[in-house]
Amino acid sequence: MPRPATKRPGDDDSASSSAEQTRKALVIAALRLFGTVGYDGASTREIAAAANANLGSIAYHFGGKEGLRLAVADYIVGLMQDLAARAAAASPPLPPATPEAAEAQLSIMLERMFGFFVASPQAAEIVPFVLREMSAPTDAFERIYAGVFEPLHKRFCGVWEMATGEPADSAGTKISVFTLIGQVVYFRLARQAVLRRMGWKDIGPAEVSAIASIATRNLRVAIAAHRSDRS
Amino acid sequence: MPRPATKRPGDDDSASSSAEQTRKALVIAALRLFGTVGYDGASTREIAAAANANLGSIAYHFGGKEGLRLAVADYIVGLMQDLAARAAAASPPLPPATPEAAEAQLSIMLERMFGFFVASPQAAEIVPFVLREMSAPTDAFERIYAGVFEPLHKRFCGVWEMATGEPADSAGTKISVFTLIGQVVYFRLARQAVLRRMGWKDIGPAEVSAIASIATRNLRVAIAAHRSDRS
DNA sequence: GTCTATAAACAGATAGAC
DNA sequence: GTCTATCTGTTTATAGAC
Numbered sequence: 001m002p003r004p005a006t007k008r009p010g011d012d013d014s015a016s017s018s019a020e021q022t023r024k025a026l027v028i029a030a031l032r033l034f035g036t037v038g039y040d041g042a043s044t045r046e047i048a049a050a051a052n053a054n055l056g057s058i059a060y061h062f063g064g065k066e067g068l069r070l071a072v073a074d075y076i077v078g079l080m081q082d083l084a085a086r087a088a089a090a091s092p093p094l095p096p097a098t099p100e101a102a103e104a105q106l107s108i109m110l111e112r113m114f115g116f117f118v119a120s121p122q123a124a125e126i127v128p129f130v131l132r133e134m135s136a137p138t139d140a141f142e143r144i145y146a147g148v149f150e151p152l153h154k155r156f157c158g159v160w161e162m163a164t165g166e167p168a169d170s171a172g173t174k175i176s177v178f179t180l181i182g183q184v185v186y187f188r189l190a191r192q193a194v195l196r197r198m199g200w201k202d203i204g205p206a207e208v209s210a211i212a213s214i215a216t217r218n219l220r221v222a223i224a225a226h227r228s229d230r231s
Numbered sequence: 232m233p234r235p236a237t238k239r240p241g242d243d244d245s246a247s248s249s250a251e252q253t254r255k256a257l258v259i260a261a262l263r264l265f266g267t268v269g270y271d272g273a274s275t276r277e278i279a280a281a282a283n284a285n286l287g288s289i290a291y292h293f294g295g296k297e298g299l300r301l302a303v304a305d306y307i308v309g310l311m312q313d314l315a316a317r318a319a320a321a322s323p324p325l326p327p328a329t330p331e332a333a334e335a336q337l338s339i340m341l342e343r344m345f346g347f348f349v350a351s352p353q354a355a356e357i358v359p360f361v362l363r364e365m366s367a368p369t370d371a372f373e374r375i376y377a378g379v380f381e382p383l384h385k386r387f388c389g390v391w392e393m394a395t396g397e398p399a400d401s402a403g404t405k406i407s408v409f410t411l412i413g414q415v416v417y418f419r420l421a422r423q424a425v426l427r428r429m430g431w432k433d434i435g436p437a438e439v440s441a442i443a444s445i446a447t448r449n450l451r452v453a454i455a456a457h458r459s460d461r462s
Numbered sequence: 463g464t465c466t467a468t469a470a471a472c473a474g475a476t477a478g479a480c
Numbered sequence: 481g482t483c484t485a486t487c488t489g490t491t492t493a494t495a496g497a498c
Contacts, residue, residue: 017463018463018464019463019464022463022464036366036367037271037367038269038271038272038363039269039272040268040269040271040272041269041270041271043490043491043492044491044492044493045490045491045492053464054463054464054465054466055465055466055492056463056464056465056466056493056494057463057464057465058492058493059492059493059494060463060464061463064492064493065491065492065493128366131362131420131421132269134420134421134422134423134424135267135359135420135423136267136268137423141423145423145424145427149424149428150427150428153424153428171429171441172445174428174429175429175441175442175445176445176449178414178417178418178421178425178428178442179414179417179445179446179449181417182413182414182415182416182417182418182421183409183410183413183414183417184413185413185417185420185421186409186410186412186413186414186416186417187409187413189362189365189366189416189420190362190365190409190413190416191365192365192366192368192372192376193365193376193380193384194409196376196381197380197381197384197405197409198402198405198406210402210406211406211409214403214406214407214410215410217453217456218407218410218449218453218456220456221452221453221455221456222448222449222452222453224452225448225449225451225452248481249481249482250481250482253481253482274472274473274474275473275474275475276472276473276474284482285481285482285483285484286474286475286483286484287475287476287481287482287483287484288481288482288483289474289475290474290475290476291481291482292481295474295475296473296474296475
């Protein structure tokens with residue numbers, strides 16, 4: 001009997017059954033291939049081979065290729081939520097009290113986003129997958145939007161309000177946060193163009209740092225401008 | 232005998248031969264389908280049907296599906312160059328003399344980019360196509376990079392230098408321009424998420440105007456910050 | 463649960479009539 | 481140049497042995 005539906009990613013690394021290992025390997029291999037060559041570009045045979053699993057196991061565990069897509073979406077949601085929880089544990093969990101503290105926290109959040117979305121190899125698979133799902137909204141997109149996108153955006157908006165005084169649910173705040181996130185994601189998506197134009201061989205820590213310092217500077221002056229508008 | 236390779240888009244609308252019409256219809260249909268469902272997701276049969284053409288005509292005119300991909304890339308390059316030429320004809324062709332004029336021109340360029348990339352239906356096909364080509368650099372990407380991406384980016388960098396005094400070929404300038412372009416492109420790519428989060432039904436002129444006003448304001452303060460750094 | 467074999471549909475490319 | 485028919489390989493899904 002095929003398994004229900006949802007499964008958290010990093011729960012049982014050691015004591016997992018062989019079936020769970022197979023299942024997880026398939027999801028990870030699928031994410032990698034979906035991210036690089038796209039859903040249609042990846043065949044179930046390639047995925048099974050990359051996961052060192054059998055072709056039939058996809059049908060068994062996920063019902064078919066479409067079920068695998070949903071499992072990948074759930075995997076991404078779990079992954080990002082783990083990441084968010086770890087980030088929350090590292091920095092002050094409660095909303096910062098002063099605008100200055102909020103501004104500093106926004107900078108940190110922005111830098112972390114660059115670190116993950118641009119530098120992390122995982123993001124090279126996740127970001128293209130998510131954005132492809134977005135262009136033709138499927139059930140997979142619904143889950144990612146509700147599980148990752150909206151919470152992240154809302155969190156940014158909340159800190160933005162603390163920093164600028166602009167209400168978190170105002171159109172202006174939401175748009176400002178979109179421009180913030182858009183910058184970051186773009187450096188992942190247009191990576192090839194960036195590399196060539198910058199004359200870089202790779203976007204490593206040094207390059208990310210150069211990018212992030214400019215972005216955080218822009219963020220700082222943008223906050224100042226928004227803040228002065230309301231004083 | 233199959234045709235050479237390159238063909239400009241809007242050259243001969245009236246006096247074009249039937250063959251040219253077929254060829255153009257195929258390219259346009261292919262762009263639409265490649266943009267929406269991806270290269271692998273679009274079958275040659277679908278493309279031919281959408282173009283009201285025959286399946287065999289793809290092989291005849293382009294040698295195969297891969298040739299059609301290149302033709303689409305060339306079509307995009309021609310389209311964007313036409314657009315750039317028209318924009319250049321409308322505004323002062325020569326570099327602006329004062330920093331203030333340069334700043335104003337940057338704002339106009341940014342607004343035009345929002346108008347095209349976010350509001351234009353054509354961009355809904357072009358942007359996803361280009362970004363997909365970018366993730367696995369093919370010959371199609373080479374042509375688009377050289378024909379569209381680099382010229383556009385260089386032009387922005389040149390005006391940026393006029394506005395801020397920061398050298399056009401400096402890393403900082405290039406990165407700043409990337410953040411500028413990235414914002415714009417993101418609103419196209421993440422359109423579904425933006426719509427839902429904003430509670431919008433569509434991103435029309437009013438919404439684009441709201442977005443652009445925030446982006447240009449951010450641009451203005453960013454320029455001011457860069458400029459003061461150098462004084 | 464895992465694996466193999468196979469079915470049924472579909473892909474892109476091609477040959478040849480018109 | 482256009483169009484039809486067909487070839488060849490590949491796709492996903494499935495049935496059934498182990």
